Amino acid sequence: MALQFTTSYMTDSLALMTYYKQLGERAITQVADAQLFQPLDDESNSIVTIVRHMSGNMKSRWTDFLTSDGEKPWRDRDAEFSPASLTRELLMQAWNEGWACVFQALEGLTDADLGRTITIRGEAHSVLQAIGRQLTHYAYHVGQIVMLAKHFQGPAWKKLSIPRGQSTEFNAKVMAGELSQR
Secondary structure, eight states, X not given: OOOOOOXXXXXXXXXXXXXXXXXXXXXXXXSOGGGGGOOSSTTSOOHHHHHHHHHHHHHHHHTTXXXXXXXXXXXXXXXXXXXXOOOHHHHHHHHHHHHHHHHHHHHTOOGGGTXXXXXXXXXXXXXXXXXXXXXXXXXXXXXXXXXXXXXXXXXXXXXXXXXTTOHXXXXXXXXXTSSOOO
């Protein structure tokens, strides 16, 4: 992700949400369909489970973001963690539907909205707090997706950032204007 200097929390939040969406997608594309359902152990979640949870959370939190509680009565959080048989296409549809809710809500906000009050599970949050809470939640789960995908791919893993041992070379190219920062 190229760094864009900004003093706008909204601009930065949108850029970071876009980055984490793309990072998750770049990891998911590297795994075989069967690996989407494979947890590391009985207490871990699979990529499918993580995506279903993220999508459910996104739809609940960001639908009518400013006007209704972020924990919608129609959300069945427990079902997000139950076994599911989905195709890759349906999984990615759920992923994209969740992110669409995020971006639709965020794109309608300005920095002037950051002090407004919303509720999540009946608790008051500023818009600023709610965005930060969700941004860190999504980064946490995208990190899990990346870790699982990297584990399953082993030596075939295609790096999503600067490969080990290449920081100095990468930094020199950025400073020379040959590359943009990721």
